[in-house]
Amino acid sequence: MTDHIYNVLFLCTGNTARSIIAESILRRDGAGRFNAFSAGSHPKGLVNPYAIKTLEEYGYPTEGFRSKNWEEFAGPDAPKMDFVFTVCDNAAGEACPIWPGQPMTAHWGVEDPAAVEGTEIEKVKAFNDAFRYLRLRISYLLATPIKRLDKLALRDRLREIGELEGASHGHKTDA
Structure with missing residues (x-):
């Protein structure tokens, strides 16, 4: 008998940075135990180039990522999710679709790196x-x-993971 492979969906508003990064980390580190997906409530249609560059520098997969709407995962033909994690505060406050299979949910917010202006x-x-x-949250x-x-x-336990170092607390940004 094979072990159950868990489906995990990471949500953000724009699905350009944090949710993409989380999907890549779990895709590699949880291979064989987890299937990772990401989506956004209002996808921007592109993946942030800094997200791709960061993943490449750490040796994580960058192929096949695209900014997509979370509705793709709410339909009857979508994979049944076991876990859904919001990684931005805006998405956590939005009315999410009803996910098939009633997955466990938690908020794992981190500050939006795409909102940083500067050098x-x-x-x-x-x-x-x-x-x-x-990566810390995913390792837990x-x-x-x-x-x-x-x-x-x-x-x-899932909620405690969301409170680990780097947790955002109500800072409303979009990535």
Whole structure:
């Protein structure tokens, strides 16, 4: 008997940076245990080049990413999600579609690196910080004994992960 492979959807408003970064991290680090997806409530239609550059520098996959609407994952033909994580505060406050299968949800907000204005160094640092914070959260997810926890304990664990270092607290930006 094979182990269940969990489907995870990372949501942001624009689906250009944080959700793409999280999808790539889980795609590589959780390979064989997790399928990773990302989407946005109001996708901008392009992936931020700094997100791609950051992923490349850390050796994470960059192929096939596109900015897409979360409605793609709400239809009857969409993969059934086990987990849905919002990674920006705006998406967390929006009315989400009804996800098939009633996945567990949590808010894992980090500051929007795409909102940083300034020098090249400041922009690169913002993307590196977002990558580091998202990879930290994903590493905790990967270390969580999902099958051994009841729903309440798992829900609490997922929320605790969202409060790890780098958590945004109500700063409304879009990526």
